Amino acid sequence: MDYTNFNMRLDNDLRGRVYPILEQYGLTPSQAVRMFFNQIAQTGKIPLSFDWAENQTLTPKAAARLRQTEQEFANGEFERFYSLDELNQAIKESSHG
Structure with missing residues (x-):
C-alpha cells in the first residue's frame, strides 16, 4: 500500500479545543482524520449531520x-x-x- 502525506492548516483555537478531546479517546489527529476518511470511503457519505437546522421549531x-x-x-x-x-x-x- 502506498502512502501520501496530507498537510492541512488549522487555526490555533480549533486545535486547542479539539486535541484534548481526541486525547480523551486515545486518538492522534492523524488517526481521527484517517477514521473520518475511511468512513467516507466505506459509506460514500460524509459522516456528519447537516440537517440540524431543519425543523428545529418549538411547539x-x-x-x-x-x-x-x-x-x-x-x-x-x-x-x-x-x-x-x-x-x-x-x-x-x-x-x-
Whole structure:
C-alpha cells in the first residue's frame, strides 16, 4: 500500500479545543482524520449531520413558556443559587410540588 502525506492548516483555537478531546479517546489527529476518511470511503457519505437546522421549531406551548421565562429574567424574577446543592434542593422541591 502506498502512502501520501496530507498537510492541512488549522487555526490555533480549533486545535486547542479539539486535541484534548481526541486525547480523551486515545486518538492522534492523524488517526481521527484517517477514521473520518475511511468512513467516507466505506459509506460514500460524509459522516456528519447537516440537517440540524431543519425543523428545529418549538411547539406553541414551549415558545410561550420560553417568552415567559425571558420576560421573568428581564424583570429580575429569578432565584440565585450559590452552590450545586442549593440548586439540586430547589429542583427536588419544585418537582414534588
